[in-house]
Amino acid sequence: MNRFEYFAPVSVREAAEVLQAHPGARVLAGGTDLLVQMKERARTPDTLVDVRRIPGVDELRFDRKTGLTIGAAVTMRQVELMPAARLHYAGLAEGARVVGSFQIRNLATIVGNICNAAPSADAAPGLIVHGAKVKIAGPNGRRTMLVENFMTGPGRTTLATGEFVVGIQLAVPPPRTGSAYVRHTPRGAMDIAMVGVGAAVTLAPRTHACLDVRIVLGAVAPTPLRAKAAERMLRGQRLTGELIDRAAEAAAEEARPISDVRGSAEFRREMVRVLTGRMVSAAFGNAQGQSGNKRRAA
Ligand SMILES: Cc1cc2nc3c(=O)[nH]c(=O)nc-3n(C[C@H](O)[C@H](O)[C@H](O)COP(=O)(O)OP(=O)(O)OC[C@H]3O[C@@H](n4cnc5c(N)ncnc54)[C@H](O)[C@@H]3O)c2cc1C
Structure with a gap:
């Protein structure tokens, strides 16, 4: 060193x-x-x-009006264990839960995960599906931007010299919103994602049609990737198994995977299809459970 x-x-x-x-x-x-x-x-x-x-960077707080605040020193383990994160931002809590080992998660921060900007960053899809914003401070003051636009390539972000991230803010999810995240790794533990998929679904009142949906693919492009064509197929529709299958196929088409030691591009694309179907279904299920859960929220 x-x-x-x-x-x-x-x-x-x-x-x-x-x-x-x-x-x-x-x-x-x-x-x-x-x-x-x-x-x-x-x-x-x-x-x-x-x-x-720095005072305040250890803040991890859920507020019914402002949502979830995650300071720059907040660890994966803290988010993984936080009841409000698990309830309202399940995709993020699950992304935090699968990182490394207990020892790693007790040190690794959510903010460090996105600043390191690995395409496989496990916290990124869960943040992006919830529209998270990154709070940046620097010599010229403060600015905020979507996590979705913050990572610009492997190891690269929009941070300029003198700037750093003070935290991340997630709004309160709309009623009847659920999210989910899963990753596939060649090894059972202590490996990074070969493919990761996060999804969030918001259901319309009464009809329970899909009011909004976000699907984010990890490790299959230089940065976490929104599967926008797949999202368009689902938005405004009643979610059936057949429709979800077709959207999952569209997501696989949108992925831009490479072949490396962890797997071939072809296998990654197939995993995107399988995991997208599962995560949209899981987020849909979580959204259906959320109307009752809201009242019990912390
Ligand atoms: C054994 C092992 C297993 C791992 N497993 C996984 C895994 O399963 N999934 C996964 O996604 N990652 C994994 N990682 C990677 C790592 O743990 C995560 O990316 C972690 O979240 C990084 O956070 P950190 O606080 O340790 O960041 P650091 O290592 O301190 O920093 C990471 C990068 O971000 C920058 N940075 C950090 N904080 C800020 C800030 N506030 N403002 C501006 N820049 C900042 C640093 O300059 C650096 O470039 C693993 C790492 C190890 C060693």
Whole structure:
């Protein structure tokens, strides 16, 4: 590992100043990606800026008006265990639950997962299906953008020099919304997704037709990918098994997989079809259960 300077700023402004003054710096959160990359010399930052001491970044809170707030220091394990996250954002909680091991999940942050910007990032589909926004701070103030547009390629994000992520915000899901996430890995544990699929479904009152749907495919494109043609087939329709099967086929067509050590492009595409069908059905089922659950929510 290369030598580096270490900073632990205690305010957003101080963090932005240090990051701007050291263009070769990287933000450090749990270190489960970054320290491994540094040991392998895939990254050699001259400065690490640990953002976990900034007041407020440990915030994990569900509010019936503002939704779910996830600070930059919040770990996978915290989200996995949070009852309100499991109830209202099941796709995200499940994405957090499948990451690495207990040890990894106790360090790994949700924010670090999207900032590392791996196409296989397990938290990303669950965030995107819920329309999550990333809160960014920097030398020129603050800005917010959709997580969907934040990752621009493997290891790349829209962050400019001096900027970092202070947290993520998810709105309260509309009534009768359910979500789900699943991934396929060649090994049973401690492996990254060969394919991951997240879905969220919102049902219309009374008719229970599909009012809105989002489908996000992981590990089959340079960034997590919305399967928009499949979504269009489902939106406004009553969800039948046959229609879901056709949408799953459309999602498989939209995927842009590569062949690598984890599997061939052909196999990945087939997994997209299978898992999309399952996740739309699971999200549909969760949405049907949500009208009663809302009253019991934390
Ligand atoms: C054994 C093992 C198993 C794993 N299994 C999985 C898995 O199953 N699924 C999966 O998705 N991932 C997995 N990972 C990868 C990793 O755990 C996750 O991506 C994790 O969420 C990264 O979060 P972190 O807090 O550790 O980030 P760090 O390693 O601290 O940072 C990751 C990157 O994000 C940047 N960054 C972090 N926080 C911020 C911020 N606030 N603002 C700007 N930039 C920031 C860093 O500069 C760095 O480039 C695994 C890793 C290991 C070592």
